Amino acid sequence: MTVLDDTILYEKTAMQDRAAFETLYDRYEKLVYSFAFRLTNDRTIAEEVTQDVFLKLWNGAASYTDEKGKFSSWLLTMTRNKAIDEIRRLKRHDHEEMIEKDSLIEQPGSTEAQVEWNEKRSDVHTAIRELKAEQQEIIELFYFKGLSQQKIADHCKLPLGTVKGRIRLALKHLKGLIGQEGGVSND
Amino acid sequence: MIEQCHQLIDYFNRTLSQEEQQQFENHLTDCPSCQEELLELQLLTEDLPYLSEEIDVPSDMKSRIFATIDELATPVNSPETIVPTPLETSERPKQKRFNFAIPSLAAALFASIVTNAYLLNETNKEPEIAMSDVELIAQTTLASTVDDENATAVAMLLSNKGEELLIVDSTNLPALADGELYQVWVIEGEKPYPAGVLDSTKGSVSHSLKDLTGKWDTIAITIEKEPDLPAPEGSLVLAGGI
Numbered sequence A: 001m002t003v004l005d006d007t008i009l010y011e012k013t014a015m016q017d018r019a020a021f022e023t024l025y026d027r028y029e030k031l032v033y034s035f036a037f038r039l040t041n042d043r044t045i046a047e048e049v050t051q052d053v054f055l056k057l058w059n060g061a062a063s064y065t066d067e068k069g070k071f072s073s074w075l076l077t078m079t080r081n082k083a084i085d086e087i088r089r090l091k092r093h094d095h096e097e098m099i100e101k102d103s104l105i106e107q108p109g110s111t112e113a114q115v116e117w118n119e120k121r122s123d124v125h126t127a128i129r130e131l132k133a134e135q136q137e138i139i140e141l142f143y144f145k146g147l148s149q150q151k152i153a154d155h156c157k158l159p160l161g162t163v164k165g166r167i168r169l170a171l172k173h174l175k176g177l178i179g180q181e182g183g184v185s186n187d
Numbered sequence B: 001m002i003e004q005c006h007q008l009i010d011y012f013n014r015t016l017s018q019e020e021q022q023q024f025e026n027h028l029t030d031c032p033s034c035q036e037e038l039l040e041l042q043l044l045t046e047d048l049p050y051l052s053e054e055i056d057v058p059s060d061m062k063s064r065i066f067a068t069i070d071e072l073a074t075p076v077n078s079p080e081t082i083v084p085t086p087l088e089t090s091e092r093p094k095q096k097r098f099n100f101a102i103p104s105l106a107a108a109l110f111a112s113i114v115t116n117a118y119l120l121n122e123t124n125k126e127p128e129i130a131m132s133d134v135e136l137i138a139q140t141t142l143a144s145t146v147d148d149e150n151a152t153a154v155a156m157l158l159s160n161k162g163e164e165l166l167i168v169d170s171t172n173l174p175a176l177a178d179g180e181l182y183q184v185w186v187i188e189g190e191k192p193y194p195a196g197v198l199d200s201t202k203g204s205v206s207h208s209l210k211d212l213t214g215k216w217d218t219i220a221i222t223i224e225k226e227p228d229l230p231a232p233e234g235s236l237v238l239a240g241g242i
Ligand SMILES: [Zn+2]
Pocket: B002, B004, B005, B027, B031, B033, B034, B035
């Protein structure tokens, strides 16, 4: 249902329908901003990333079709791409630095999207805690820090050629655990 | 396995150089294994953004983004906007970052503006910082005063650390006779002040208003025989309120 809705809203947005765009904006503003913050750990960069993502959405600089998967996944991929580019560009992040977890006050979500998000977070969070520490770390370094293969190898003291395999293994393991938690990956 | 297959992680994480990225994309079109693995990575990571803790967005972020969108949505050059319309200068956001405030038509001016902002601030070695200090104060379209629908210009008033800069970029101005030039004026009430001469090839000028202070209400372009006269002597070509 949400998928269909998003696609229709996206198509209207592409036709410069401002109301449709605003609906999409309201639906995803907080998720995009929070995700950008999770990646950059910097409110200013998180806002720049959010601006960039929604402007691209509005001015058609990025185009979405159903073939690209879920709209939300596409939007979040754009968010991640911009965020990791910014981190690299600004070189503000030392890749050794760990993200301060639990430093922010969590607030109960109210809108439908936020309720869904809260449920997913809880499932993914439970699943990720079941992974071995090394697997949690490689996901953090690969996905949230966006490090190069070489840096991941150095950090985890792994031969370069095994990094990709380790990442896939950790992600597959996680996906399996998420599936057990109640099928977040299904719609 | 081909050597390039090993670059998949770096492609996904955008750490490849532009050239390497291009080469990898070429490889991707012929390598079903990489296509499959890339798709798999996308699917396996699609739940991860939801791990982000929910944080409060800045209360004025939405209004800033929508203000930018409004600027982008106004086609500066369309016939109905030929009538000079001052932009809402009263509603300027406090810290409007310049890179979010570029109207589409004026985007081409971006480079020259940044250069100017940079030059105005030579002691600052960091262009990024200079850029963020540039604020768009107002922007307007100058319309033809002689019924020439094609001739138009965009004027932008910028502020860099309190120092004002006027950028004018014209299109389709009639050709000048030998010895003539296009003079830009800023006008406060009845009093005009010369504000630069359009570059004859580019049709644009950026002019520091450092030595001028005033509440400009109009920007005009006239044809003159000498630059920077105390008052216009030639004919008025374009004008617009700001
Ligand atoms: Zn390959």
